[in-house]
Amino acid sequence: MGFIQSFITNHTAWFVLICIAVFGILLVAGLWKYGLGLPLTEKEKKMRLPGDELLGDKKDPSMRLQLALTINVPREKVWPYLAQLGQRRAGFYSFGALERFFTFHIYNTYSIVDEWKNMYPGEFIFYHQDGIGSEVKEVKEGKYFTSISDSRNPSKFQGAIGFVPPFALSYFAWTWNFHLLDEGNGKTRFITRCDCSFAPFKGWRKFIIIFLLGTPSFVMSRRMMEIIKDCAEGRKKDSRLLSKFAG
Known part of the structure; x- marks a missing residue:
């Protein structure tokens, strides 16, 4: 104890830095444990699903994030919540306050809204009010939809913007x-499945993409899936139908 007290007294700045580092490591470890807490079965991991070809069949290297959970209602009761995903619609059923803190003007709606129930190929799912998002490629109502965002081929949907590759990536x-x-x-x-590809696919850029973009992605995705489950099973409801538009 005497050594610790002496170290704190004589090396206060180092002690503070060590505490911050330990807290950061524990925080990240906790986020990863939470975010990866909905694993697929080995059979599901090997399963070929629609949308895998959007990047997976190309020569570009890619990495995959996928999560899965069981919802105790039929598919037709889950689909309406998926169909209204988007910043301009029902939000993403995740940590709304945190999304708004990072400038995403997202207010979640936990009720089914008729005007948002139709999803179609070519539609754009906005993530942010500035136009970042994904273009819907294929829809099988009640079963699945696929979407993609690619800086090499940006969506022409009105209001969508081409994503500028960060960290001096070529795409x-x-x-x-x-x-x-x-x-x-x-x-x-x-099941939600996300494939990501970029170049150069190595070194510090790969680490930063996984750390800075991957961490919030699977944390937010897990929360989204759990809330959709609660909505479909009738445990999550809006206190106000128009909560999306509340300031």
């Missing part, structure tokens, strides 16, 4: 696909 592309699989006995297996 940046990702898919975000959602699948509802019939699990029998009135249950649904909900």
